[in-house]
Amino acid sequence: MTSATATRRSDLEHRAESASARLPGLLVAARHIAATVALGSHGRRRPGMGESFWQFRPYSSDDAPHAIDWRQSAKSDSVFVREREWISAQTVTLWCDLSASMHFRSHKDWPLKAERAATLSLALAILLIEGGEKIIRLGADGSPVHGASAGRLALTHMAERLAIDLAHPGIGGQPSFSSAMARHGTTILMSDFLLPIADIAQMLTSFAQRSQTLHLVQILDPAEETLPYAGRVRFEGLEDDGEFVIDRVEEARTAYIEKLTTHREALRALCVAHGWSFAVHRTDMPPHLTLVALHRAIGERDR
Structure with missing residues (x-):
């Protein structure tokens, strides 16, 4: 075995160990959040691919008498026929930013932004799959990690991949989503969205071109919102991307908050212009609150 091969093998083993250490906690946290949301709602169970449900329609002269559903008909003055309608599962695409810039927290009791993004994404996947949906997860570059899938195996694969990506974040390049977009689909993006607005608008162009329903979740650490530091x-x-020093941070706080607010309002306006939803999540907030709102927003498309 050459030294280069040994190094690669050692690196792979280290990656596997780091990912394995994260995986149980990630799954437990995601399942707990999903269960909390499920307990507080009636869910949005939909028949999946190949499933069917009974529907009723008024009886016509072309129908055979044995097709009449007398129980349903007894509830009104009309006569109804019962038949099966087949329903295809909807597919929801998920992407969360796990790049190095998301590996920040200002307090040891709060999760990394990337950890919260991964947990929310996995918890949402659990709810969607339990509701009869299929999911597609996009990788760091915006391309699909796998095709549309459902079931426990899909969740396990997603959790494993998220754990690996969390353990070894890359330098965040701007993802290209164009190859992943089907027309009229639903996609959820989770990031801090702190890039310049022009760059974000360009990044999201493919969603608008394909009439996608998009849900953006901006994930920030509390310190990124309030700049609570003082002094040098x-x-x-x-x-x-280097470093810089501010001699009196407290004097820059007001201008910083104003700039962040302006940036966020521009993000919100971008979403409103395309009929998309926008939400903000702070890592000191209970994750299920954001998940409830997001789950409800996704459900609006079914109405």
């Missing part, structure tokens, strides 16, 4: 502070980038 050195800020270091998480993606090899």
Whole structure:
């Protein structure tokens, strides 16, 4: 075995160990959040691919008498026929930003932004699959990790891949979503969305072109919203983007918050213009609150 091969093998083993350590906690947290949401709602169970349900329609002269559903007909003055209608499962596409810039937290008791994004994404996948939907997960570059899938195996594969990506974040390049977009689909994107608005608008162009229903969830650490520091502070980038020093942070706080607010309102306006939804989640918030709102927003498309 060459030294290069040994190094690669050691690196793979390290990646596997790191991912394995994260996997149980990720799954437990996601299932707990999903269960909390499910207990607080009636769910949105839909028949999946190949499933069917009974529907009723008024009796016509072309129908055979044995097709009449007398129980349903007895509830009104009309006569109804019962028949089966086949329903295809809807497919929801999920992407969460796990790049190095998302691996930030300002307090040890709060999760990394990337951890919260992964947990929310997996919890949502659990709810969707339990509701009869299929899911597609997009990788860091915006391309599908796998085709549309459902069931426990799909959740296991998704959790394993998320754990690996969390353990080894890459430098965040702008994803290209164009290859993944079907027309009139539903996609959920989770990130801090702190890129310039023009870059974000360009990144989302393919969704608008394909008439996608899009749901954006901006995930931020509380410190990114309030800039709670004082005195001389050195800020270091998480993606090899250097560092800078502010002598009196408290004097920059007002301008910083105003700039963040302006940026967020531009994000919201972008979503409103296309009929998309936009939500903000802070990592010190209970995750199920955001998941309830997101789950409800996705359900609006069925009405």
